[in-house]
Amino acid sequence: MKRIALLGATGSIGRQALEIVQEHPELELVAAASGSTPIDGLAQLTQVGGDLTELLDRAEPDVVLNAVVGFAGLPATLWALERGVDLALANKESLVSGGDLAVAAWREGGGRLLPVDSEHSAAFQLLDGRPPETVDSLVLTASGGPFRGHSRADLAEVTSAEALAHPTWSMGPKITVDSATLMNKGLELIEAHFLFGLPYERIEVVVHPTSVVHALVRFRDGASLAHLGYPDMRVPISYALTYPERAETSIEPLDFAAGLILEFRAPDLDAFPCLALARAAGDAGDTAPCVLNAANEVAVAAFLDGELPFLGIPDVVERTLGQVDCPPARDLADLTAIDAEARRIASALTRELVH
Ligand SMILES: NC(=O)c1ccc[n+]([C@@H]2O[C@H](COP(=O)([O-])OP(=O)(O)OC[C@H]3O[C@@H](n4cnc5c(N)ncnc54)[C@H](OP(=O)(O)O)[C@@H]3O)[C@@H](O)[C@H]2O)c1
Structure with missing residues (x-):
């Protein structure tokens, strides 16, 4: 039996992961989390918003499926990697923002990092x-x-x-x-x-x-x-959750x-x-990918709200990268501070572009 914690259970990946879990009696959903959508009764332990690592501490899962969207997924990624708990990772933003810390934690923890x-x-x-x-x-x-x-x-x-x-x-x-x-x-x-x-x-x-x-x-x-x-995302989700068995799917x-x-x-x-821009941020290293990601999250939200034009997205990202220092991060607190600073600058640039 594999004990699964599903973070981002109400999203596109989360809902497809629930289908996979239901098809496999050897997968047990011990915890589920969402950002704001109610999820009562979905798993033994549920949490809406708040600190995801507290839920993981209580749930003691064998596998964390991180399907949260955005930088908000980073603490849970680090939680799993540091403890050597298998991590099925859909939340790419956490690896983009905290890649150096995540890889160090992964080496130290010795668990599996299974991409979704x-x-x-x-x-x-x-x-x-x-x-x-x-x-x-x-x-x-x-x-x-x-x-x-x-x-x-x-x-x-x-x-x-x-x-x-x-x-x-x-x-x-x-x-x-x-x-x-x-x-x-x-x-x-x-x-x-x-x-x-x-x-x-x-x-x-x-x-x-x-x-x-x-x-x-x-x-x-x-x-x-x-x-x-x-x-069909159910294929990589199933592969990660049932690794190394490669279980049957209905696809x-x-x-x-x-x-x-x-x-x-x-x-x-x-x-x-x-x-x-992403390739350049990757080449620059340190926290440039974290700044890129934060600026992109702000610009995409403004585009979805109808405030920023489509071409404003790369514009905000490029200008934010030009204005924020990208020093190396020693820990999650450093990354959180740089993410917040990048969001502040990106929001100001978005307002400037719109008016
Ligand atoms: N969808 C895909 O096919 C796909 C493919 C490859 C990779 N990915 C990656 O998978 C991740 C999820 O994508 P998605 O398309 O499934 O997104 P989505 O449909 O927008 O779902 C996002 C999920 O994250 C939850 N969430 C947001 N903020 C949270 C927080 N602070 N704490 C806890 N939960 C939070 C949301 O809960 P609420 O419903 O309550 O807001 C929702 O369950 C992203 O990183 C994406 O890049 C997705």
């Missing part, structure tokens, strides 16, 4: 046990979002309703907007760097409109391996005779500068 992001779950499976020196590079695929093929000029007037109409994945609002700006792929680039210990120059992003190939690994002998599947296997289109092309960094 579909591209990283794919890469984890492709890299499985292979010596790092045999790997040439990792390729992450991006659907390109609803605005694939748009020029920068086309993007000036797009609305949040248009941004929320993702062509291949059904997800929460924040990640759907991140997919439309390609910031999601930028966050995933940083996430992959910390998960797999690969330098940024050996992680590439390509646009692949059908989202059937989730990731590829090129090896030093010229061979590449790819991970394929229909875009359709790929139909290769139905005309699969495997097309890849380079992303348009002029129309979608968030990807380049």
